[in-house]
Amino acid sequence: GNSVTQMEGPVTLSEEAFLTINCTYTATGYPSLFWYVQYPGEGLQLLLKATKADDKGSNKGFEATYRKETTSFHLEKGSVQVSDSAVYFCALSDQNYGGSQGNLIFGKGTKLSVKP
Amino acid sequence: EPEVTQTPSHQVTQMGQEVILRCVPISNHLYFYWYRQILGQKVEFLVSFYNNEISEKSEIFDDQFSVERPDGSNFTLKIRSTKLEDSAMYFCASSVGTVTTNEKLFFGSGTQLSVL
Numbered sequence: 001g002n003s004v005t006q007m008e009g010p011v012t013l014s015e016e017a018f019l020t021i022n023c024t025y026t027a028t029g030y031p032s033l034f035w036y037v038q039y040p041g042e043g044l045q046l047l048l049k050a051t052k053a054d055d056k057g058s059n060k061g062f063e064a065t066y067r068k069e070t071t072s073f074h075l076e077k078g079s080v081q082v083s084d085s086a087v088y089f090c091a092l093s094d095q096n097y098g099g100s101q102g103n104l105i106f107g108k109g110t111k112l113s114v115k116p
Numbered sequence: 117e118p119e120v121t122q123t124p125s126h127q128v129t130q131m132g133q134e135v136i137l138r139c140v141p142i143s144n145h146l147y148f149y150w151y152r153q154i155l156g157q158k159v160e161f162l163v164s165f166y167n168n169e170i171s172e173k174s175e176i177f178d179d180q181f182s183v184e185r186p187d188g189s190n191f192t193l194k195i196r197s198t199k200l201e202d203s204a205m206y207f208c209a210s211s212v213g214t215v216t217t218n219e220k221l222f223f224g225s226g227t228q229l230s231v232l
Contacts, residue, residue, distance in 0.1 A: 004158070036223075043120060043223035044159075044207065089159060103149070103172060104221065106159035 002027040006090045006107035013080055013114050021075040021110045023064075023090035031092040033057075033066050033073040034104065038087045047075075047088070080114045087111045118142045122208050122224035129198055129231055137193045137227045139208030148191045149209040149221065150183065152176075159207070165191065198231045205229075 007022040025033065032051040036044040048057030053068035062077045073090060090107040121140040129135050141148050150162040163173040165183055182194045191210075195202055205226045213219035 034220075038223075041225060043122075043225045044209075044221075045223070046220040049220070091159075103161045103164060104151075105161070106151075108156070108158045109153075 002031065002092060002105050004090050004092055004105055004107040006088075006110055008108075009087075009110040009112065011110060011112045013112070015082055015114055015116050016079045017114075019075070019077040019080045019084075019112070021088055021090075021112070023073045023075065023107060025071050025073065025090075025092050027071075027092055033064070034091040034093070035062070035064055035073070035075050036089040036091060036106075038089065038109070040086070044089060080112070082114045082116050085112055085114045118222075120208055120210055120222050120224040122206075122227050124227060125225070126228045127230070129229070131200055131231055132197050135195050135198055135229065137195075137206050137208075137229070139191045139193070139224055140189055141191050141208065141210030142222055143189070145210035145212055145222070147171075147211045147214060147219075148183075148185070149211075150193045151207045151209065151223075152204040153207070153226075154201075154204040162193070195229075198229075200231050203229055203231045 003026045005024050034049045035047040037047045038044045048059040050057040050066035053066050056065045064073050064075045066073055087109045089109045091104045123138045148165040151159050153159045161174050163177045163183055164171045180196045184192050205228050207226045208224045209221040211219045211221045
């Protein structure tokens, strides 16, 4: 079945460091890919998405490119801030439950801590 | 921005007891979901709900689980007889449209269920 694998955390960086969180997926068909973020005490929020191969999603300085050839959707940011400290979840849309509504399949989440 | 609200934030129960987890989705949303995350594992889809009935459910969502939208604003998840392995963070989510149409899901901050 469809699945998402993302790098194990926690990841600890200094402010202004470069961030990469790896995400690879296994899927049949052509899923959309997402990054969700969960700040402390809050729910998961959509950070960015890409709906087809070679699309780049971007938001708040974060970027991820849908790479079909490597089945990857790595999250990157050039210069992280303390306020980026959160748990980041990679996900894909799964339409294999036989219905039209679709569901999200998530990875385990990667905790990022940014130190001043 | 409107929010999905979940109560309680923490729930402790004895094995075999019934629990009800409560969620208030965003008012104009039509699609509702429950996901859960066992500590250290992936966020897993449980069930989706539309037009007052279950649209899809995963293998996890067995006869011990049920969902209800009793009054047009609340969306509840009931576990009839809790087991130790039901201990997890439970997330409610809602959306205007379907995942298939790439609508984003809005998540609550979760209910941490601990079964003793």
